[in-house]
Amino acid sequence: MLIHKEISEVVTYDCNHCSYNTKRRSDLTTHMLIHKEISEVVTYDCNHCSYNTKRRSDLTTHMLIHKEISEVTTYQCALCPYKTKRKSHLTDHSLIHKDISEVTTYDCNHCSYNTKRRSNLTTHMLIHKEISEVTTYQCALCPYKAKHKGNLTRHFLIHQGASKVTTYDCNFCSYKTNQKGDLIKHLLVHTDASQVVTYDCNHCSYNTKRRSDLTTHMLIHKEISEVTTYQCALCPYKTKHKSHLTEHSLIHKDASEGASKVTTYDCNFCSYKTNQKGDLIKHLLVHTDASQVVTYDCNHCSYNTKRRSDLTTHMLIHKEISEVTTYQCALCPYKTKRKSHLTDHSLIHKDISR
Numbered sequence: 001m002l003i004h005k006e007i008s009e010v011v012t013y014d015c016n017h018c019s020y021n022t023k024r025r026s027d028l029t030t031h032m033l034i035h036k037e038i039s040e041v042v043t044y045d046c047n048h049c050s051y052n053t054k055r056r057s058d059l060t061t062h063m064l065i066h067k068e069i070s071e072v073t074t075y076q077c078a079l080c081p082y083k084t085k086r087k088s089h090l091t092d093h094s095l096i097h098k099d100i101s102e103v104t105t106y107d108c109n110h111c112s113y114n115t116k117r118r119s120n121l122t123t124h125m126l127i128h129k130e131i132s133e134v135t136t137y138q139c140a141l142c143p144y145k146a147k148h149k150g151n152l153t154r155h156f157l158i159h160q161g162a163s164k165v166t167t168y169d170c171n172f173c174s175y176k177t178n179q180k181g182d183l184i185k186h187l188l189v190h191t192d193a194s195q196v197v198t199y200d201c202n203h204c205s206y207n208t209k210r211r212s213d214l215t216t217h218m219l220i221h222k223e224i225s226e227v228t229t230y231q232c233a234l235c236p237y238k239t240k241h242k243s244h245l246t247e248h249s250l251i252h253k254d255a256s257e258g259a260s261k262v263t264t265y266d267c268n269f270c271s272y273k274t275n276q277k278g279d280l281i282k283h284l285l286v287h288t289d290a291s292q293v294v295t296y297d298c299n300h301c302s303y304n305t306k307r308r309s310d311l312t313t314h315m316l317i318h319k320e321i322s323e324v325t326t327y328q329c330a331l332c333p334y335k336t337k338r339k340s341h342l343t344d345h346s347l348i349h350k351d352i353s354r
Helices: 025-035 056-066 087-097 118-128 149-159 180-190 211-221 242-252 255-261 277-287 308-318 339-349
Strands: none
Touching: none
C-alpha cells in the first residue's frame, strides 16, 4: 500500500551519501551498495560472461539473457506484440499504453521534465549535476567516463568482438541491435498509432509514440538561452542536443584517425556506411518492403514515407512561411523553413580560400 501513499504520509529512509530516499528500508539497504567499493562487499559472478554484481537478484535477472525465450516464462503485453522474460519489464512497458493523467508522475525541480517512472527521474537528475558531484564509471580500456553505469555497459560493447555481443533481432524486419531497449523502441514502428499512447506538441502538429522524442522536439520551440547548451571545444559550434555535439566532433578528427577511433556502421545490403548508428537504422528502411513497416501519409497530397520525420519535413511545403518557425540569414535577406537549408545557404558567404 506504500505506493499509494504520498512520501509525506510515511516514514522515509534517507541515504547519508546522496539525495536518495525511499519508503522501504530494504530498498535503502540495497541502494547503499552503490556507495561501496566492489572489494568491500560479496559479489555474484556470471558463469557465462564477465558480468558480476553486488546484488544476487541482479545476477538472477542477468542470467535470463543467456537463456532462449523458449526456456523461460515470458510475459506478453495484451495490447501490442511486446514480450519479455521479466515481469518488471512488462509492468514498465504497460505505462506506454496509459495516459499520463492515469498514473503518478515524477517531476524534476530544475526543468519541465516529468516521467511516469521514478527511476527515470533519478537518472534524469544526473544531467543537472556536474560530473565532479556524482559517482562516475570509468572505462578500463579508454578515457570514456559516464554518470550512468548502463552507459558504461553499452560503451564497453565497442571493445568486444561481434561474436561476444548478444544481439536482439526484430521479428518483423531486418533490424538488429545489441541494446534490448533499442529493440523495444524500434518495435513501435511496427505498432499502429491507435494501439499506443501518443505525445502531442502544444506548439505545432508534431506528435510521436515516444515521450523522449517529444522532449527532444520541444527544444526547437525554445530559444538557445533557455536551455542547456553543448559547446564544441574546437570551434564556435553550439547546440541544444548533446548527441549533435557528438556527431559534430567527428569533423575534427583526422581522416587517418577514422579507422581506429571512429566506429562505422555498414549496411549488409549495399555499400552504405555511416558513423551514426541512428542513420544506419533509418537507411535500412530503404531495404524493407513498405508492407512490413508503418507508413506515414500526407493529408494534402499523395506523398507517403516510411519515416515520420520525413513527413514532418514534407508538411512544411503545405504551410505558408508565416505559419512556421523560419531561419533567417544574418548576411542577406534569405529566409527558409528548414534549418538545414540555412546551413547549406551560409556556404555561399564563405570565402572559397578558407
